Amino acid sequence: MDIDLDVHELLVMGDSHLIIRQDQGEWETRDIKLIPYRQCVQDLSRRFKSIEFRYIPMFHNELADALATLASILPYPDNTHIDPLEIQVRNQHGYCNTIETEPDGEPWYHDIKRFQKTREYLKHAKGDQKRTIRRLTNGFFLNGEILYKSTPDLNLLRCIGAIEAEQIMSEVHSGVCGPHMNGYVLAKKILRAGYY
Secondary structure (H helix, E strand, O other): OOOOOOOOEEEEEEOOHHHHHHHOOOOOOOOOOOHHHHHHHHHHHOOOOEEEEEEOOHHHOHHHHHHHHHHHHOOOOOOOOOOOOOOOOOOOOHHHHOOOOOOOOOOOOHHHHHHHHHOOOOOOOOHHHHHHHHHHHOOEEEEOOEEEEEOOOOOEEEOOOHHHHHHHHHHHHHOOOOOOOOHHHHHHHHHHOOEO
């Protein structure tokens, strides 16, 4: 496609360390099934003024993986024009946007805890808001001043506020035993440690 578009300079990025190193000529291609592909890449590479192969670690290549998955599931009729995708790149991960701040100084679970203690609703709560708070409190357990979230396997996870959450995330992510994991794995590890 790049040759048909008369591209002269090309940057090829991939997350397979083996393939990129072989295409760069740093490693030898030994697999008998890959040798014809390697030869094809060499032949095509000569048609460009300059071509560079760059290795991108898999965890830095999430967008390309998502686009490849999307492309593999969509049918593409030959006579149909497909407009380019518009992609927004955010400065932080999506799971960071779901964390609620505590502007009033109360933790996120304040209303649930108060309802567990006193069975009183907010002053201006309407019918659907009352129903929601009742439904939410069914999954929680109050022991003194500590609120716990019940899990399906009957474990209890201690509910924590923003300040405690920051400390726990910091310790689990990069503390003494922290493996510097991504956000999803970090959240799972914190849940396994007994926090919610």
